[in-house]
Amino acid sequence: MLAFILRRAALVIPTFIGVTLLAFALIHLIPGDPVENLSGERGMDPARRARLLHEFGLDRPLPVQYAEYIGNVLHGDLGTSLTTHEPVLQEFVTLFPATVELAFFAMLFAVTLGLPAGILAALRRNTPADYAVMGASLTGYSMPIFWWALLLILFFSVQLGWTPVSGRIAVEFDVPAATGFMLLDTLKLGDWAALRSALSHLILPSIALGTIPLAVIARMTRSAMLEVLREDYVRTARAKGLPPRRVILVHALRNALIPVITVIGLQVGLLLSGAILTETIFSWPGVGNWLVHGVQSRDYPVVQGGILLVATIVISVNLIVDLLYGVVNPRIRHG
Amino acid sequence: MALLEIESLRVEFGSEAAPLIAVDGVDLTLEAGEVVGCVGESGSGKSVTALAAMGLVEFPGRVQAKRLAFGGRDLRALGDAERRSLVGKDMTMIFQDPLASLNPCFTVAFQLMEALRVHGTEEERASARRRRARAIELLRQVEIPDPEARLAAFPHQLSGGMAQRVMIAMAIACKPQLLIADEPTTALDVTVQAQVLALLLRLQREQGMALLLITHDLAVVAETARRVIVMYAGQVVETGPVPEIFEAPRHPYTQALLAALPEHNRDRERLKAIPGVVPGQRDRPRGCLLHPRCDYTVARCRDERPALLSASGRQARCHFPLDAAGLPTGGWRASDRLAREAGESGA
């Protein structure tokens, strides 16, 4: 088992190195003067420019620059934001929990609704229930997220007034950021009103973000279940006189989950893409919003650092999913 | 009262207008403790008959029967829960491909103990330790070496023979009255086949259970069964005791099956095969189902479907059953033989 883990982890390293190269190269690929781009200053006098050039290490050969960059990264120095003048890594760490919280609830929504929907569609194949689930799925992943979010706001916030429009919590609450996860922080505070406010702010963004994963999971579950239900071992389970619920939820689902888990894991990349758009609409103070503002305001250290960090997270999650797959599918473990 | 009584079983698939008839009016009875072989080509309906008895025919298959009873109880009148207390406990089945028939995600222990948890004795249902002990006992009974170690194995870590033994262990776990074995050795290596068959027979003797052995291999049946049922295209065409049915078959199909065995072809260059193919969905003959392929077909065979006629403990579905010399009786004349239909020359 350990050998399996190490093998999989080793495969990831070249990709990670590639990502660092990409992030490093970003500054040099952006049109314009790298010194200006990195410092945010325009029209400097030559002496200052030369000094900054040396300070940023831009006068050294590229491989050396890369080595220095890696060195800095490993020490946690990813540059400083041009707009806020805070260290990029620190800003990321402060904002990331908000994105994680959102992504987590989006995924929770997607799995809680998607798995049963897919199972139902498989069991009631070619009936109206099946067509309804598949039709809804198809519509779900054909929609632009930001439009769906706007529609949800239009309906639930504007017309029905049930949910708030933006932010993580109502402005009147001042919750000290202990963990960064609003729900946990309000719990820690013991403030029930604040907790409720935080929850109500989570609902629409989670639904908006989770809709595409929901559609994909429902589809995948349905097709995996349909295949599994035809297998011999399901027939054996029935021949053993097991109750139908057990046959489906234990014997069939367990095998159908194998491809579904992979799909769930791969949704993480999609979730981060979607988070960028969702956070923009809901003014959610997370990493997505931060990155967009970084690009729009040409805050290149933020863009560079953000890309490196996000890619690292995606790679790590994919690795974990890979390992989880090995746990769930015994054949891979011993292969 | 017979253990298993099937009367006029009919199983159809596909559309109601143009159905695929898998089982066409089959009667089958099995006494307690009997070993019966069921022989036929693929498509003869033998497996589907067994599945229908077990209640495993899924939608869109449609099952009808005049009588379908186990131990005197009408299987069709049972509710789902009642049927499930019978299936897997008193009436069990093992299948052709043991590696595909075991769930790849669960260990041998899990799958064995599951059967015990649902159908076992009160003790077994209550105590996991008891179930585990019984599981080891069962593995030993099916001659698996080092049973404790095998419990933690996953199906893909087992050989075909081993997997089939596990399947057998699962089937006999609750001391069933009937074990249906659907081509249990077909997917196994030749060397293992004999071992598994011997195991099945030994267990049958020890536990006194009835064994319905479904196979296309006559040789297997000749060595194991007391009585044989021969099926063709969804119908029973002959029944009779071993060895009489092989020494003097009454139905031309049985005769042809025997003639195709390698043992009976030692003096020929090519095996004598049965020309033609089993009728499919659309070309089910009006008269006798075998007539396009039979050597003795006359006009009556083409026009009239024969009934299953009984004579001295044997049955044959033929207008002109064969005598001890292998020639058709009942007024059959070689000169009445019909020319074989175009396009059906033999292999």
Added chain:
Amino acid sequence: MADPIAEAPDGLPAARSLRADEGLLREFWLAYAQSRGALAGLGLIVALLLLALFAGLIAPHPPNEQYRQFTLAPPMWEAGGTSKFVLGTDPVGRDMLSRLIYGTRLSLLIGFISVVLSLSLGVVLGTIAGYARGITETVIMRLMDVMLALPSLLLAIAVVAILGPGLINAMYAIAIVLLPHYVRLTRAAVIGEAGKEYVQSSRIAGAGALRLMFNAILPNCSAPLIVQATLGFSNAILDAAALGFLGLGAQPPTPEWGSMLAGALEFIQRAPWVVTFPGLAILITVLAFNLMGDGLRDALDPKLKR
């Protein structure tokens, strides 16, 4: 029924007879037409193509003409709407319907160019990787892995950060985002085919690498590529809309559907039609391509092995 396929001396098909191809096409169409969804998708796409081609004739107004007296006019069927602006107007008085119709042209163009760019480059890279193996393959595939490590929108944003905002740059960005999928697909298909006997024997008979690639291997990979290209279209349109929405794609006053939604949040209460219609247009178009892609996949399925 089909003519035998003429064989060249190295055993590869010299040219495919027309009759054989016609028969295949008919078979394929019959399979495709079995799904009502697939037919609906195709119908929608044809309708959209017509809209795009004849936008000048169909649209009631020029897309960028601002009618100052009619800013934020509601759609025809609501109070305050006029038949002059069937779907209402936007915050600077431009006709929604006309903008949406011209937007069709843009979206289809974006989809087409991005996919064609990406597909061409992807097939070439994938074939090289699958055929050459060794270090070339490793380098190409690792590069693709890196690209896949970034969430697609983030990658697109990074490219746009480098190239600058704009519709053309957005197309390049989207093409880059789609690229790894085609490379992977082609490489896998090429590796699968290259191992087969007919390729080996042709190689022994003296067929050159290029000839092998184009005559033998590629035709057999075409089915999954066609399906992915169609689905790539829908992704391209969604990504283009996202970039437009973020202000990084099409710039005002270009009537691109996504950019029409940028900054629409503030009008959500006063003028919900500004929000609803552009998104609906995106949904319908993407849905059409997804339906067609699914239909293609189902119809080509048994022939995926061809």
